[in-house]
Amino acid sequence: MAEDIYMARVEELAGKVVGDVAASLSLFMAYLGDQAGVFEAMDGEGPMSVADLAAKTGLNEKYLHQWLGSVSAAGYVTYDADNDTFSITPEQALIFTREGQPACMQGFIQAVVSQYESHEKAVETFKSGKGRPWSDQSQCCFCGTDRFFRPGYAANLTSEWIPSLGGVEDKLKAGAKIADIGCGHGSSSILMAEAYPNSTVIGFDFHEPSIEEARRKAADAGIDNVSFEVASAQDYPGDDFDFACIFDALHDMGDPVGAARHIRETLKDDGTFMLVEPLAGDTMAENMHPIGQIFYAFSTTVCTPASLAQDVGLGLGAQAGQKRLTDVLTKAGFGKVRRASETPTNMVLEITA
Ligand SMILES: C[S@@+](CC[C@H](N)C(=O)[O-])C[C@H]1O[C@@H](n2cnc3c(N)ncnc32)[C@H](O)[C@@H]1O
Incomplete structure (x- = not known):
């Protein structure tokens, strides 16, 4: 049967999916920054160069450079292109690093990462229609649930x-x-x-x-x-x-x-x-x-x-x-x-x- 394809609708949906891909990777980057203590190291420090941040965290400058590019593009970190420095605003700090604050979303993010972590089991369960016990989820899921x-x-x-x-x-x-x-x-x-x-x-x-x-x-x-x-x-x-x-x-x-x-x-x-x-x-x-x-x-x-x-x-x-x-x-x-x-x-x- 012939089908009509409306390219404007394809483009609109493809644009949305590109946004979703960016968002899913940004969550993963936020998780890396949380686990490696980068957001915490930036909180209250004001503008920092990549080298400053590497010195403070002990992390590899090359990795930090790539990570900062991604989280800055996502709006999770603020980039000052004139001075080539990075900082986080108090609002960004509340969402990404102030543990225990109602606005902190790292638990939510950790729970999402836990689902990707056990993706093979998720596919197997979905296809089989059988149950999957709570105990079979990853440790990251239990901690993420509590933290969220x-x-x-x-x-x-x-x-x-x-x-x-x-x-x-x-x-x-x-x-x-x-x-x-x-x-x-x-x-x-x-x-x-x-x-x-x-x-x-x-x-x-x-x-x-x-x-x-x-x-x-x-x-x-x-x-x-x-x-x-x-x-x-x-x-x-x-x-x-x-x-x-x-x-x-x-x-x-x-x-x-x-x-x-x-x-x-x-x-x-x-x-x-x-x-x-x-x-x-x-x-x-x-x-x-x-x-x-x-x-x-x-x-x-x-x-x-x-x-x-x-x-x-x-x-x-x-x-x-x-x-x-x-x-x-x-x-x-x-x-x-x-x-x-x-x-x-x-x-x-x-x-x-
Ligand atoms: C989404 S977690 C919520 C945990 C906790 N109440 C919280 O808010 O963080 C669901 C919990 O229900 C527990 N659970 C599920 N079925 C249960 C059952 N039949 N008896 C006792 N606990 C159960 C799981 O072990 C898990 O800890």
Whole structure:
């Protein structure tokens, strides 16, 4: 069958792809600069020649020259062509090197690099249709996930999200029993333990290396009202919890209904379950924007394979939307679901009996 090709449309799409190629390589360059400490070395230094930067970092001047060309063209670093010097503005420093600041995007970038790192397994999984366990992702993915989510939790969890729930903050201040399920490296558990010293937090995750890392972090922070246990969301030990939470993990679970049911059964009758999930509309059409583009991509190679690798294998996906999440929670026996808060990337649901 003859087909009409409109060259203007080809050129437009090719131009977009060239931009995407440049962007994907810029992320890789940003990752190199992060891992080699180049952004950090430039932060607050003012204009530097390539030789200055090589002397400060101990890196090869030839490599730095090429790297600076790429990141300057990307706008990640500022190039002064008249003096042949490079610098970073405070805004560039916030995005690329100020660790722990909500604006720092290196965790996001690290999570992307982790997907390229294991591209062969991703292709194999995609073609086979089989699951791929969370534990099969690269170490860079676990660290990138924690590094990406932690600044958002630090900025919002105890100042916005918990206060947005009915009566929960007072309980946590007075002293409550908290379960953080699918806690990963434990950043959310540690933040709650620090903010509510009268409460006790238990972080559960079925990925043992993540639990070991969470224990290390709590020990480093010198906090003793938090502990971590290797356990699955469907049958972690303990009961009579006042508050249960899941941060960006329900959609990774094979049996989210079973997990939510276990939460309901181990919560006190007047307890609250806070579910933090990626922000998404209820239909794919509502998610046709960069955040949707990003989450659907991670969902293709990380979240959905992680779910399909477990019993039930529901594969909710990282853009499930409040309607499908409410369906899961209702099937688990919860009576009320309310959108309590949201950020540009997350929705926070308050779930009660
Ligand atoms: C995207 S990570 C989020 C980790 C952490 N909550 C955070 O926000 O940084 C998803 C986590 O869910 C955990 N997970 C997935 N399925 C699980 C299950 N059935 N039981 C317990 N943990 C599970 C994984 O091991 C992983 O640590």
